[in-house]
Amino acid sequence: MSPRAPRGPATITAVVAAALAAGLLIAPQSASAAEVRIHDIQGSTRISPFADQQVSGVPGTVTAIRAFGSARGFWLQDPHPDRDRATSEGIFVHTGSTTPSVAVGDAVRVSGTVGEHYPGGTGAGLQSVTELTRATWTVESSGNALPAAFALTPSAVPDRYAPAAPGGGSGNSGNIEGLRLRPNSYALDRYESLEGMRVSVKDAPVVGPTSAYHDLWVTAEPGHSRTARDGALYSSYGDPNSGRVKVGSLIPFTQRPFPVADVGDKLTGTTEGPLDYDSFGGYEIQATALGQLADGNLARETTRKQQADELSIATYNVENLSPKTAQTKFDRLASGLVRNLATPDIVTLEEVQDDNGPTNDAVTSAGQTLKKLTDAIAAAGGPAYEWRQIDPADDQDGGQPGGNIRVAFLFNPARVSFTDVAGGDATTPVRVTDDHSKAGLSASPGRIDPANPVWKGSRKPLAGQFSFRGRPVLVIANHFNSKGGDQGLDSRFQPPARRSETQRTGQAGVVNAFVKKLLAVDPSARVVVVGDLNDYQFSPALADLTAGGVLTDLVTALPENERYGYVYNGNSQVLDHILTSRAVRRPDYDIVHINAEFADQSSDHDPQIARVKP
Known part of the structure; x- marks a missing residue:
């Protein structure tokens, strides 16, 4: 039983008037001049030609009843349709918080006000639902057959x-x-x-x-x-x-x-x-x-273990993780990292919250969050991971209010070392350094251009320098701004506007420019850009991130039917990415499906991993 938001009749006279003026609607007869049927009310467009008008004695058969929530009512369908395929023969009769006194199969005549309900309000951009409100009705007979579906x-x-x-x-x-x-x-x-x-x-x-x-x-x-x-x-x-x-x-x-x-x-x-x-x-x-x-018997996937000369780098959006999160989630995340991802050498985490989670105060540290996760990993049989991260300025990086989400590095010190360079904080930008034509970082970890307006209300990327078998590897962890505010695929505005895309494209350009600076110092620099980029492999943001051929988006090397790690409104899609520079040899990339396709999830994202030979 899906909840519905409380609603009432929407005043859309201006919309109807504009449509009439444009010749897109035909002015209806007075509701009292002739019998009005459901297909007359629904009309041949998305907006009823009777919007905001009273109608009387509308006939139909009750086909279903919603007897819960604050949007109760019943569906009415005319068993005698017209011949116009554009006009619906059904309508919802909204009775508010009162359960209607009708039964399925009742033939009724309904009087009420025609309204257009916009879920989420008109600003949400969704389709409207034509309905009858403030309704009264008379039951004429019961036990009638329902119209065929x-x-x-x-x-x-x-x-x-x-x-x-x-x-x-x-x-x-x-x-x-x-x-x-x-x-x-x-x-x-x-x-x-x-x-x-x-x-x-x-x-x-x-x-x-x-x-x-x-x-x-x-x-x-x-x-x-x-x-x-x-x-x-x-x-x-x-x-x-x-x-x-x-x-x-x-x-x-x-x-x-x-x-x-x-x-x-x-x-x-x-x-x-x-x-x-x-x-x-x-x-x-x-x-x-x-x-x-x-049951389709869908199994959670397990990736292979990295070989001795392979560096494995994973990314995982752990979905608002804080010490207030249930221990069961920590345990499941840990099990996924140890068993399903085969203990990656480096893990970039997204949505790590501060030490008191959504409590909105001045706390920004995340040491307790990360300790609880690494302890759970050790308890699951994994390595003693260490971490590196930078506390954000309070309430500046978006996400759940009070949570201060950020990106962070985990790494297995038995396999890879972190090159610590002091100086990184929430506001100081990391610079590219040149040490005898070897690219490095002025601070490790360090945030990339944190004062740039493209990061307003969004997570700042975190750059870190690692060493694997004596070879430096530069990793940039990201969590680009969300798609909040975009019009949905099924919006009444078509094509739907992707307003959040502008900021993400700007963020991609900043990271691309930083990678170009690294490669300008050392064209053979091993750079890996990872994280939840909140956008598709075919998006403008990914085009800007890979511009100039400086990075390759590894998801594009997978067979097309394997390019997904997130499921939204029934669409399996790509939001998380791992990208590599040319010097990163023979990447072996895998999206490990353990969450997004399942009702029982430890996160709404699937993690992914790349095994490379630096």
Whole structure:
């Protein structure tokens, strides 16, 4: 049962007026002039032509009831559809915190106010949900058959995802609400044309694991763009995987617990219910019938041990780790590092919080956090890792308020040594040094250009110099700014604006420039850039980071269907990276899938590792 945010009717008269003026909507008859049916209310665009108006005696059959939360109500569907594929025959009747006194199968007539609910508010950029509020109704008969569910199949869901609004583009997106729906041409239009109606998927592959909110993602296109482990691969901005749809449940958990599913599992049989639009984005089947979970037996991966002459470098976003985190998470992270990652020589960590976690005070040190993790690693049979890091200035690096997240190095002193050079702190920029044409660092560890505006509210990269078998290796740990504030793939603004991309691209340019300075001193410098870059291998940020050929993004050497380490809204994608300079020989790269595809996670990111011969 997925939660929904409290809501009320939205005033969208201005939106409707603009659409009328542009000729995109036809002014409806007065609601009292003729019988108004659901398809009249829904109209052929995303916005109802009856928005903010009162309607009376709207007929339909009750198909489902939401009897929990603050957004209770029922779905109503007209068993006598019109012939226009663009107009939905279903609608949600919102009753607030009151459970409606209707039953599935009731034929009712409803009166109320037509509203457009924007999950998260209009500023979130999501689609709206047309609904009836302040409703009253009369039950005319009970026990009626429900309209047949529309089957979401590969032939029913177009490959093209969304229309582009006139004048739209990344950073300057246009609103598609006024465009007539073309459900045979665009997936988002297909889903919108089915809003509130009964839909179904059959034998649906799970492409996003069960979340803490009791929902999961499936695909209606099982043959489209799959990963090596049966997820849905997000490989370009042009292909968001149109068949993805979220599944929640209206069935009381006492009757049918929500399935705990991993990627690669399947909901066999039929899953059906009214098609809703979720508060967190994404069209969602509010299931009144759930398929049976078939276990795909997805296994957590284990990488190989590095050879004696190989230096292994891993990166791992440990997701808001602090001493207040449960010991079980520390133990699982430690087990993953020791067993699944085969005790890397160097580990860069992202999202290491300060010693009192989200408590928002002046504490910025993280020694207790890192000690608790390294103790857990030792207890799991791993080496006695040491660490290096720099405490950030309080509340300057983003992340969970009060947490002061930062990047940090762990290293195994039995295999690799750290070259300590004093002088690194939160605000002093590290410089490239030249020692007889050998590149070094003025401070190790040291932060790269921390005062640069591109790092505002974001983590500053940490440079460190290591020595492996007598050879220097320069490692730069990163955690670029998040995608917060970007418009979602299913936004009503198309193409969606990626506003956070500007800052990430600037950050990539700063790191690229620093690497170029290292290589200008010593073209054979062994440089490894790692971390959670919060962006895709095909993004402008990665293009700027690798500009000039100074770095190679190792993920691009993997088979395409293995290029992922994070799952979001049913899309398996790349956010974390390891990049190497030319002098780093024969990199052997592996994304170790132990988290992102599983309902039971120790982090939402998969770690990754590269074994190199410096």
